[in-house]
Amino acid sequence: MKRNRQRKKNPDSIFPIKIDKLKQIMQSKFENNDDLLFTIYEQEQGKKAAVFFISYQANSDKVEEFLLDPLLSSKNEWSTSSIKNEIPLGARTTKETLEDILKGLLIGEVFIYVEDETEAVSYLLLKKQHRQLDRAENETVVLGPQISFTESLVTNMNVVRWSIRSTDLVLEKLMIGKRYPREVRIVYVKSVADEVDVNTMRQRLQDLDIDELEDSTVLQQYIGDSSLSVFPIFYSTELPDRFSYAVRQGRVGVLTENSPTGFIGPSSFFSFFESTEDMYMRWPLGSFLRVLRFAAMLFSIILTPLYVAAVTYHYEIIPIDELITLGQSRAVVPFPPIWEAIILEFLIELLREAGARLPTKVGQTIGIVGGVIIGQAVVQAGLTSSILIIVVALSALSSFTAPNYLMGTTVRIVRFPMIILAGLFGLIGIMYGACFIVIHLLKQKSLGRPYLSPVYPFRWADLNKTLFRGPLQYENKRFFSFRPKNLLRYGGNEAKRKHDIDE
Template sequence: MWRKKTETKIKENKKETDIFPIKLDKLEKILKREFNNDPDLKFNQYTVGDKRVAVFFIDYQIDSDQVQKGLLTPLVHFDRKQLKLSIKNLQNNLPLSTGSTIDKLEMILSKLIIGEVFIYIEGDNETLSYLFPIKESRSLEKAETESLVLGPKISFTESLAKNMNIVRWRIKSPDLIFEEFKIGTLSPKDVRLVYMKNLANDDDIQTMRQRLQELDVDEVEDAIVLKQYLEDSQTNLFPQFDITERPDRFTYGVTKGKVGILVENSPSGFIAPATMFSFLESTEDLYMRWQAGTFLRILRFLAMFFSILVTPTYVAALTYQYAIIPTQILISIGQSRAAVPFPPLFEAILLELILELLREAGARLPTKVGQTMGIVGGVVIGTAAVEAGLTSNILIIVVAMSALASFTTPSYLFGTTIRLIRFPLIILAGLFGLLGIVFGLALIIIHAVRLTSLGRPYLTPIYPLQIKDFNKILFRTPFNHTSKRAKSYRPKSIRRYSKEDANKTRDID
């Protein structure tokens, strides 16, 4: 009984997969059934000599001109006097080099939807397929979310082929590797794992490879979504991989020994492992003199703390610690708050929420309207709030400075994290004063110490301490003092160039 059931199951599976050889009319019915009678599924039948031949494809997925010139015309004029018409002979004699033979129905269905054209000769045991995709993509444009004054201006596009071409164009090395993956069961997407074979740490490559292979999802909408699936922890607030739309930032990370990910239909890529200081680093620092680059990195680092602490400190000082405010400033604050009916905690949260609403509205509206909305809305609402007695003008200055400091972060995701951290610190400051701020900062630091990115410590080179990496991550030094790569990322090769040769005098005697 068990054997009969097994044989029946095998026959049913064979019926669904191994359908060849088959009549053309029956094959057409099966394909139309599988695609729910989609009118864009074209099943064209031809008579070549004494044999019937079918050419089928999805109309909007293929380049019809290439199909006509490269496939149909040579097929109709196939020399049957010298060769027998068969799949093997067609594959060997058609003027195309990417053909493959397929005899499984599931593979045929999956390849039809990506732009492959199939040829089937009635009575044969397999089909012949060629890839003729038509892909719509925008041209290379200027980066929008990561603008620079100096350096390359182009950004990634939604075309994976173009993005790979840009990366290959910037890194002309045979050691540059693109590993191919398919992610998604409902809507598979091409994913590329990018790394330098002679630089990237094998543990990082294997960890990322394993996470991609074990990922079981129906679809991945974008590289930013895939990043969240692959991160070490999906519940914490800090971004663990560095997302970017700039090819120069992407290749800069790859040449430091990191691994990158590119996703089909995504105008962004991401790099791992990342540290907290990676999000405060900009490639523009490299294009400036080292003094200016160092100044900007330190400025961003200080701006991060300023953005997090200035509003909570204001609330704590006015609620509990009056003594830390100079007398003249305290008098000015008292005069500006004389007509405000709310406590500092509620006043600060209200103003921060209004600022976030203005920021979100400006981002969602069209560019010109959004800029006008941000400027006019901020001025009008701020002035009206002060005149109505809902807030003080000093708090408006404090909140505006806090928001301005958060904009200095090159990474939009990390800037959003800074903005979110500010709210619980404001609440702690309103409830417990400076002690609440210290407690909140301690929790953040403990969380960051425990956090990892692709298994690497998130606070390196501060924890664990790598003093020699400070001049490569925390600040910039002249290029003749950066002969080694950062040990924090554990690249295979530490040496970049000879320090002795770099320091030689190049003046002509």
């Protein structure tokens, strides 16, 4: 009667079952897979128990030490309750359905089932194989912590919790993917983060109806506010320092299993030109570098289109002496300026992509030597002018100043339609393109927040955290545009106070 009542509570349960039958079911599910280890043990009293797991997922040494030795040395009759008492490991659960058992096996769980019991006991003894914490490769910084995230979610969470030592830190667990589930963590400080942002992020993740999740960068595309924009909506980072700083400011972070990057939302357009090392410098230096990045972005987008427009339609804006030099340089070039610029920009992007895909030492050689040799050969062959070589090189160099790789790539992509507009309509085409970009950015949102905050809507109090970096005594408040619960970081009056040595 008791077993019948148990079945009614969970109609999907496969227990109680004979061990031989359970072995047949497991072998049929893992057909032609020799990695499933299913071992049957029997006591003198005739009680049978099965221990089964996937060999490459579970740590076999821990299985033998922490499970098999206590199980086989037990003098009590085996049962689910006795196993729980004699093997009191922390990562222990019970499973009743075949679906839960299969999912557990795939993530490294080891199962013990005693014949005719109503549930199986599982222990998570995962074999962890991941690289150690190392320096960041894509987001290099001069000052501040140098370590980067790894593919291990546990390691990434430990690093974040080490950086944010507070009981308010929340790492909320979600499983994304129906066929191949993957663990995702929503990271925020509950006493600071706005509940609307947390709920929006949680809802978007829970509403995902996908089979599998490849990486956190793919997850951003699933839950982003706009899938048609070339501009990144969430800030993706491999630096725990940058990730933790944003979470402490009241934003919401997301970490994904088997992904060496996390992302942060909401994010503004201007946050992609900030670097954590700005905070480690004195404020004049940090402000100078931040303004330099904004200027470099603008420089990268309009410099080559401005050259094309001037040479094609607006000779009058070029000084006479420079116009003579420019005419002599372009005298043997058979292409119009628009095609000359597009071809050269394409060659620059080709070299950059080749250098990124080749091994590190070879890639650096290709980028430097290849650029010099090809540039000189193109000029000597009369395919382009030497002045355009300088212009394109400066544009490419400016795009590399963006601390975020995705934003730097976006700037380079935007440059191509701007060149086409400049070649077709001159300076008016450049204005058309600039207005289109501004209107597009005004319409964008990140986690429901305006993408151009604090410029639109205008927030004077946040400008010293965006366009430049003010002295620390004036940065005692968090970013108001993202509506944190606790706006004050520290007392401004106390920060301004000067202490004498005898106080």
